[in-house]
Amino acid sequence: MSADGASLAVTRRPAEPAGAPRAERDRRARRRWALAFVLGWLAQVGVRVWLASGQTLPVATPDESGYLFAARVLTGGPDADMSYGTVYRAGYPLLLLPAAWAGDDPVTVYRGALVINALISAAMLPLAFLVLRRLRVAARPAYLFAHVTALLPGVLFYSLFVLTDAILPVLVVGWLLLAHAWLAAPRDPEGRGPSVRLALYGTGGSLLVGFAYASHSRGAILLVVHAVVLLAGALLRRRSWRATILAGAVAAAAALAGALLNRIVIIPNLYPAGDNDLGGNLAERLTTVDGWGWMLSLGTGQVWYQAVATGGVAAIGLAAAGYAVLRRDMPVPVRVLALAVLATVAGTALATSAALPVEYRVGNYVYGRYLACVTPVLFMAGVAVLLRAPRRRALPAAIASAAALTVLTACVVQWYAGDLLSEYTFTIYDFPETSFLTWDWDSFHLWHATLAGLAILAAATGAVLLPRHGPPVLAAVLTAVALAMTITAVDRIARPLVAEQTTETDLRGSVDLRTRDTIAVDWNVPWTMRLSHYYWAWWSEGTLFDSRWTPPPQDADMIVLAWPNGAPATDSWPGGAPSGWEIVDSRRTPEGNWVAWARD
Incomplete structure (x- = not known):
């Protein structure tokens, strides 16, 4: 070999192993995605802290006050007599303990609680991304619409107050992911116990629903649905009875611990003369014809509100869930969980309507907070349909179904409530989304809000049908509407209520x-x-x-x-x-x- 050849032989680098460049690209991609989620989560936290910066005292009373006083009692602080009111459970106040320990005055404690809300509520971003990916939405659109989901008023606006509504959407979405992982995991090997990963899925989902039950009565619906999902996993032979019993035992233990904490600590210290017996309302409504009329009509009003508040997208998701249950070619875990979502919607709407006393307010008949914990799931299902459904048949059918559902539910509300929608008390806090849609913060307009919601649905349809850049335009439309709703609600509802309550009650300048x-x-x-x-x-x-x-x-x-x-x-x-x-x-x-x- 010539000298030149020898030189080349000496300086030639060893060949890289096959697949090394791809592995390096994958590592870089994972780092970029990790950075995107960290920055995105911080941005979501920042938005929440910024919007909550004017909040200094509870205005969503008695709910906020009940949770704050419960946290105070859990730290060994003084009692507050809230007898004859609704029991505000101890689960959520446990999360507020750092704020109660660190703060030395009520405003500091309150603002600390809102920061805790922001940290938890912003977790909707990665959870929504995982849900959208499981709905087979591509990674980049999934990340984009995960941000949109985290900015929905039902997720964002209520995180600005000391309410369980700040964390319940995260709990529900987290539970759904774990329940799907538990059902969809490979079958247990014959004769062997559940794997560690499978046990973590089951116990994780059970702990979430147990905590939800310990935090709010709506958690009882989720607990029942979870139990049915576990039973379905065993009966359909997706999971062994051993794995099912393990997950069920964890759920029961978590729920029992929450119930005991409420019974031993919360009720004696905050409700010494008893509560308002919502269970009595529930029993009466379930056993009378008029009670069922009340429940079905008010529950329908809750569904209408979620359809309109999301511009019809949640209605598409609700229709898609029903379609998934009926399709036999769908994977078993998907059908079971679609049915679980529908059961959660129906159970929550009916149970909360049954327990609700007659308060002579419009919010009795149309209300958004109770179903807000499930709305992100329906919204993401609707987004997946808009992005992935075939354009010729499936997409028009889904949009028509959503529009029909919105109009039909509005008709039920009009039939049952009628003139009471204008005669009963309009409580501005009950209507952050529909007040924006009708641009009226003093009264409720059923059909104006319905038409505005359908107009947003039409705009979303037009955006997704664009030959290029459809998903980004759709995300921009939905983000603009969601942020506009929340920002105007803060400006027209939250800030005025804070100023009014402070002026009417703050006596710190008069007495130590x-x-x-x-x-x-x-x-x-x-x-x-x-x-x-x-x-x-x-x-x-x-x-x-x-x-x-x-x-x-x-x-x-x-x-x-x-x-x-x-x-x-x-x-x-x-x-x-x-x-x-x-x-x-x-x-x-x-x-x-x-x-x-x-x-x-």
């Missing part, structure tokens, strides 16, 4: 609340104000009395009494205040009037 170990509030003070007084007096035990029958308790350090119209503040104390008590603050407000008395 840290020195008051107990605060007694008159039952005749409007309940929203009673709870606000408990909130501002964060270090004080809150008790309740009725000044019509019971003298103000003089062992309290501060007493808040109802203030009759036309009377001087000094007359608010029945029979005159005893020596040593003085007025430290008083307010006349549209909600009601009150006078705060404290010891000299």
Whole structure:
């Protein structure tokens, strides 16, 4: 060999192993995706923290107050008498304990709770991506629409308040993913127990539904559906009885632990005189014809709200779930979970309607919060149909089904509620999406909202049918609508409520609340104000009395009494205040009037 040839032989690099460039590309792709999810999650957290920056006190009362006081009690803090109200369970308040431990005043605790909400709620991004991928949406559109799902008002707006609605959508989507993984995993080897991975899927899903049950009564529906899914896995021979019993035992143990925590800690400290017996409402409605009419009609109103609030996309998803159940060529796990989603929607809508008392408000008949935990699942199913359905037959049929469902549910609401939709009280907090659609924050308009929702559906259809860039345009349309709904809701609903409640109840500038170990509030003070007084007096035990029958308790350090119209503040104390008590603050407000008395 020539010298030149020898030189070439010496300097030639060893051949790279086959597949090495592809492996390196895969590693780089995984790093890029990991960075995209980290940055995306941080962006979702940032949006939530920014939108919640004006929140300083509970305005979604009594719910927010109930969870905050439950967290306070769990840290060993003072009680707050919320007797005869709905029991706010201990599961969600457990997540708020870091805020309750770290904060030394009510506003700091409240804002810390909202940061915790943001961290959890933003987890919808990776979870939604996984769901969309399992619905066979390509990776890039799946990431894009995962962001859209995380920005839905039902996910985003309620994360700005101390409500279980901030975490329930994440729990439901996480449970659905784990339930699918548990059902779809390869069959157990003959004669062997469940694999570690299979056990993790089953126990993980069971822990999520157990925690949901410990957090809210809607979790009971999810717990029942989960039990049926586990049973179906065994009966259809997808899973062994050993794996099924293991998952079921974990769910039962988690639910029992939550129930005991509520029974032993929450109820005695926050509801010493009992709660409002929603179970009695449920039993009465289930056993009467009128009760079933109420349940079916109000449940239909909840479905209508989700259809309109998502521009018909959730309605497409609901129709797709029904179609998946009926198709025999669908994989068994998909059919079982589609049926589970439908059962969760129906069970939640009917059970919450059955337990709901007659409150003479429009929100009795059309309401969005109860089904908001399932809406992301329906929305993602609808998106998958829009992106993947054949254009000639399947897509027009899906869109027509969604439009028909929206109109039909609106007709049921109109038939059952009728003039009550304009005569009953319009509570602005109940309608963040439909108020935007009708551009009216003072009254409810059923058919205007329906037409606006159908118009968004038409725009979404037009976007997805574009020959190029259809998915990005569709995502832009849906994102613009979702963000506009939430931003206007913050501006028109949340911020005004905060300003109003602060003006009507904040007495921190009048008295040093840290020195008051107990605060007694008159039952005749409007309940929203009673709870606000408990909130501002964060270090004080809150008790309740009725000044019509019971003298103000003089062992309290501060007493808040109802203030009759036309009377001087000094007359608010029945029979005159005893020596040593003085007025430290008083307010006349549209909600009601009150006078705060404290010891000299």
